[in-house]
Amino acid sequence: MAFVRVSSWLRSAADVVLPRRCSACGTALTGDERYVCRRCLMELPRTRFESIDFNDFEQRFAGQVPVERAVSYFYYERHSPYAAILHDIKYHGMPQLGVWMGERAAAAMAPSGCFDGVDLLVPVPLHFTKLADRGYNQSERIATGVARKLGVPVVDALKALHATTTQTHKTAQQRLAGKEGVFAVKSKHTATLAGKHILLVDDVVTTGATLMACARAIKAVPGTTLSLFTLAAAHLD
Numbered sequence: 001m002a003f004v005r006v007s008s009w010l011r012s013a014a015d016v017v018l019p020r021r022c023s024a025c026g027t028a029l030t031g032d033e034r035y036v037c038r039r040c041l042m043e044l045p046r047t048r049f050e051s052i053d054f055n056d057f058e059q060r061f062a063g064q065v066p067v068e069r070a071v072s073y074f075y076y077e078r079h080s081p082y083a084a085i086l087h088d089i090k091y092h093g094m095p096q097l098g099v100w101m102g103e104r105a106a107a108a109m110a111p112s113g114c115f116d117g118v119d120l121l122v123p124v125p126l127h128f129t130k131l132a133d134r135g136y137n138q139s140e141r142i143a144t145g146v147a148r149k150l151g152v153p154v155v156d157a158l159k160a161l162h163a164t165t166t167q168t169h170k171t172a173q174q175r176l177a178g179k180e181g182v183f184a185v186k187s188k189h190t191a192t193l194a195g196k197h198i199l200l201v202d203d204v205v206t207t208g209a210t211l212m213a214c215a216r217a218i219k220a221v222p223g224t225t226l227s228l229f230t231l232a233a234a235h236l237d
């Protein structure tokens with residue numbers, strides 16, 4: 001109890017010296033606010049995919065790879081303040097924000113039943129050269145937060161066979177073709193995945209090409225059932 005009081009006093013004192021900022025709107029955080037302010041959390045542009053049958057995300061996979069559910073926590077728009085959350089997780093060295101957002105997403109979405117029956121989480125992997133640059137895989141950090149709430153393990157079961165940086169200038173169609181076969185299940189994890197319901201996790205879904213390539217690699221393991229989760233979803237139009 002004394003420790004709690006001292007630590008909250010220290011945090012308040014630290015907030016005066018070096019204010020912690022909301023990752024989305026940049027205002028100073030107060031009291032027990034962490035990473036994102038109360039107002040931004042209240043106004044988070046939720047997709048509510050978990051409550052929509054054959055939602056926009058699931059439609060992107062129709063006829064491509066069979067998935068049970070495909071859900072995202074909030075909408076990503078490039079110029080929205082909420083985009084900054086993803087940028088902080090990915091580029092600004094805030095992996096702990098990824099864990100925290102993953103936990104929040106799971107807590108908000110699990111009651112819908114969208115994660116029911118999931119045995120384990122698999123993050124979309126980073127090519128090892130990118131992993132060496134960044135020091136962490138943002139999708140693995142997000143998966144860790146989700147897994148903590150669901151009480152299931154995260155298994156780093158996929159490997160990226162080529163760096164995907166050269167893909168950015170291509171069209172969606174070229175990307176779809178180019179990402180085929182870029183991911184594979186690590187041989188030591190084939191038995192871990194067999195017969196399991198796997199939740200594949202990424203930070204954001206845009207065209208879905210990366211997720212689709214990963215999904216195909218996972219579905220090649222016998223008896224797997226697949227669901228998809230991303231922290232954010234870009235509007236497709």
Ligand SMILES: [Zn+2]
Binds near residue numbers: 024025026037039040
């Ligand atoms: Zn805010």
